[in-house]
Amino acid sequence: MDATSRAHSFNAAAAQYAANRPSYPPALFDAVEELAGHPFKGARVIDVGAGTGIATAELYARGAQVVAVEPGDGMAAQFRRALPGVPIVRGDGNALPIADASADFLTYAQSWHWTDPERSVPEAVRVLRPGGALALWWNVPDRTVPWVAAQEARVERRFGAGTGAHGTAERTHGLSGAVDFVRHRVSWSRRVPLDTHLANLGSHSLFLVLGEEGAAEFLAEERTELTRIFPHGVVDEYYTVDLLLAHRPS
Template structure:
């Protein structure tokens, strides 16, 4: 079951949906190439359920690949932002623990930055129920690339502020737990984007740990972080570096 603090963090995005849509990173084309390679079939023409779709960042990219996408999102604020951005995309209010779809009705089920909000004792059997035989469950996360020195230094400051490490170690722990339930194939895509410092700080503050931290503490951290980052990026343009971790498992065939 989802704990009360996790529930609060999961729902914190609804009040910050516009900020999330404006400042969170997207995903590189190479990610969707990797999804197709690991699944052994194209996204074009496939029925895809994008679960925990949020504001539709991944939903839009899946549709651009030719997939027939249905967005699945439980949060009212996030769903409202998705409707605004993608008015023609089918949207179902629901979550991965209780998928409101028929057995064997999806070719792909995708989770972009969302699988960790599910109860895997429920979401795993639900995904296997809804996927057709040989269908693919694809999970991915944008992770700050700690091989880049300034990123690692920032992560240390974030951990100090929050009182724990919310970065790569937690993702490694999470994926280790996942492999116990399903036979995942893996890939990792490295990429970057250049954005204004204000957008970078807004991206940081759109994460759930900061959304529930409190305005004063978040504002104090961001002010200090602005000072630190201007030492590395004096022009005010930040080169964000990411490693997108992809896990994909196929549903059993008869």
């Protein structure tokens, strides 16, 4: 499956993405601040691959001076509707349109795996101020929960081993070398209507490039399976946020 096609697939589904994707728990941002050694409040934060602004909104609410970077037309348009007061520039992590040594934080929420680490790691080092922090994180389905593990297994049978609904096979590719990462995990959950859960699942690139008919068929089967588990039509989604953080040397 072509990575470029998958990356661009979000633009046509930006509204679906914004309405149904999960955000992130406060404990995640607490952990980033603790590991970084300084708060978001007053800090200059570059949120790369910002998409529709799900993480950006949380950073802004914490008092950060946020600039978003987003390559996609549809995602950027949705971002501007959601966060009209937050600057957004067009670009990606492989060639950041940001000045040298100008950021206290560089954040990638659910987006690092779309970069080429041979290019994005040097770019991060260039853009961060000495002592600045590069923080990467992903909402990962918690496979210790039986129904979540079963759903991920069904996705992998459809799309191939190691993919899962969230592209977890790609998450830690190419992270060694120029910077040293520490890892932290935060477990959390949310309760949503079944329709929201299925729309969230369908907003992932694996489904967006599958085609409307193929995606609809899979999601209909999931509706049947999950209705049996959640007969009242409300789903408890369980996640572990996988956080990786590194400092630019002072």
